Amino acid sequence: MRNAKTVLIALLAVAASTTGALAQLTIPWYTIDGGGGTSTGGNFTLSGTIGQPDAGVLSGGNFILSGGFWAGAVAVNNCFVDFNADGFLNQEDLGGFLTAFLAEPPLAGPSGTNFAPCPGEPAPYDTAGYAADYNRDCSFNQEDLGGYITEYFFETENPTNCIPG
Secondary structure, X not given: OHHHHHHHHHHHHXXXXXXXXXXXXXXXXXXXXXXXXXXXXXXXXEEEOOOOOOOOOEOOOOOOEOOOOOOOOOOOOOOOOOOOOOOOEOHHHHHHHHHHHHOOOOOEOOOOOOOOOOOOOOOOHHHHOEOOOOOOOOOOOHHHHHHHHHHHHHHHHOXXXXXXX
């Protein structure tokens, strides 16, 4: 009888300790509900994600910024007259735009001036748009030519959104 009590007490102790150990195996779920998003000011736009310190390259002159989760993301180019999208404004952009504007048949985008599809237009323009469609209205005409040349010369004389090169 004494052995039965000892065995019973030992079994209860093991059961109690197992229950306590199982209760410790939970992993609570936590999220950080705030931060990140997009900030804009003047000619600049910055998008970010909260939760990781600055992991990549930061710089100063002419702005280079990489970071964590989004380090491979494509940068947005606010220089809409950078036709070849190389990050610099030069005569290659003017020549490229004029070539695209005068081409027969019209060249499909995307280009530094247009990256929007034109639904309802024939292929490939329905998905790629027109390369010389500077004002992005799914056509190209004298408004695109005049708008591009005006902006090109303005940016070469007074660069605000473009890096001369």
